[in-house]
Structure formats: structure tokens, C-alpha cells
Amino acid sequence: MPMEPRLVLSTGSAEETQNIGEGLAQMLGSRDVVSLTGDLGAGKTTLVQGLARGLGVTEPVLSPTFTLIREYQGTVLPIYHLDVYRLERLQDVVDLGFDEILDQEAIVLIEWGDAIEALLPQTYLQVELTLPEERPTRRISLSGRGPSWAARWERLEQLATSWQKV
Numbered sequence: 001m002p003m004e005p006r007l008v009l010s011t012g013s014a015e016e017t018q019n020i021g022e023g024l025a026q027m028l029g030s031r032d033v034v035s036l037t038g039d040l041g042a043g044k045t046t047l048v049q050g051l052a053r054g055l056g057v058t059e060p061v062l063s064p065t066f067t068l069i070r071e072y073q074g075t076v077l078p079i080y081h082l083d084v085y086r087l088e089r090l091q092d093v094v095d096l097g098f099d100e101i102l103d104q105e106a107i108v109l110i111e112w113g114d115a116i117e118a119l120l121p122q123t124y125l126q127v128e129l130t131l132p133e134e135r136p137t138r139r140i141s142l143s144g145r146g147p148s149w150a151a152r153w154e155r156l157e158q159l160a161t162s163w164q165k166v
């Protein structure tokens with residue numbers, strides 16, 4: 001199996017993390033899925049806010065921790081934002097119509113996506129956020145699952161050079 005392409009970034013503020021999300025949005029198209037992982041407070045919702053902004057969402061993006069799912073309208077596509085933290089069984093996501101959501105012309109952003117890995121499509125972008133000792137820094141690791149991300153990786157790396165102030 002080929003190694004999955006990976007890219008590691010770091011940010012020093014919530015705004016920088018949102019800017020990465022906004023830039024990353026340019027890479028997303030219909031039926032793309034982004035799975036975000038990381039501890040509470042790592043910045044998953046913050047990154048989603050940036051992604052949503054980049055996709056043209058104008059209303060405020062709030063954490064769907066209690067509602068499990070929220071839908072937004074982007075400029076081109078609807079965006080589903082899920083947070084499966086409180087989920088007790090995989091079946092709860094199935095009952096929510098997760099398969100139908102994946103079948104739509106939409107972009108799907110999932111916090112704690114690793115909890116439902118078995119239900120994710122073959123192709124998705126994995127975003128792992130970690131809190132190193134030297135907070136407020138966040139480490140943001142992007143990895144592409146599936147061939148369509150391998151094909152897009154060079155462009156993603158190019159874009160990323162403008163997000164990262166080294």
C-alpha cells in the first residue's frame with residue numbers, strides 16, 4: 001500500500017487556524033469528506049469555521065456537539081457539519097441518514113471522525129489537531145486517504161506554503 005501523503009502545519013492562534021481552513025476550502029469539491037480529530041479544545045470547530053468561511057458560509061458556525069449535525073449553505077454546495085463526540089453507537093449516525101448525506105452533492109465535515117471511521121468513504125481528508133506543550137500553538141496534520149487526494153497533494157502543498165508563516 002502506498003504511503004498516504006501527509007503535511008504538517010502549526011498555528012499560533014485561532015485566527016491562523018481559521019485561515020488554514022479558509023485556504024483548505026479551495027481544495028474541496030462535491031462529495032469531499034473531511035474528518036477532524038483531536039482532543040477537546042484542539043481546534044476542530046475553529047478549523048471548520050475557517051473551512052465554512054472559505055466555502056462561502058456567511059452565518060456563524062457553531063459547534064454541533066448537542067445537535068450532532070448542522071447544515072449550512074455555501075456559495076456552491078451545502079455543507080454538513082457533524083460532531084459525533086456524544087455518539088454512543090455507530091447506528092446513531094446510520095439512523096441520521098449518514099449514507100444519504102454522503103450521497104449528496106455536498107461537503108461533509110466531521111469532528112471526531114475517527115469514532116465513525118468504519119462508516120467513512122474510501123476517500124477523505126484526515127485532519128489531526130494536537131496541542132503541544134507550548135500553547136496556544138496547534139499542530140495540524142493533514143493526510144489524504146484514497147487516490148483522489150494523492151492526485152491533489154502537490155497542489156495542496158503549494159497552497160500550504162502561503163498559509164505557513166515560518
Ligand SMILES: Nc1ncnc2c1ncn2[C@@H]1O[C@H](COP(=O)(O)OP(=O)(O)O)[C@@H](O)[C@H]1O
Pocket residue numbers: 011012013014015016017038039040041042043044045046047063111136137138
Ligand atoms: N492555534 C489555535 N488554533 C485553534 N484554536 C486555538 C488556537 N489557539 C487558541 N485556540 C482556542 O482554542 C479553542 C479551540 O476550541 P474548538 O475549536 O471548539 O476545539 P474543538 O472543536 O477541537 O473542541 C478556541 O477557544 C480557540 O480560540
Ligand SMILES: [Mg+2]
Pocket residue numbers: 044045046063083111
Ligand atoms: Mg468542536
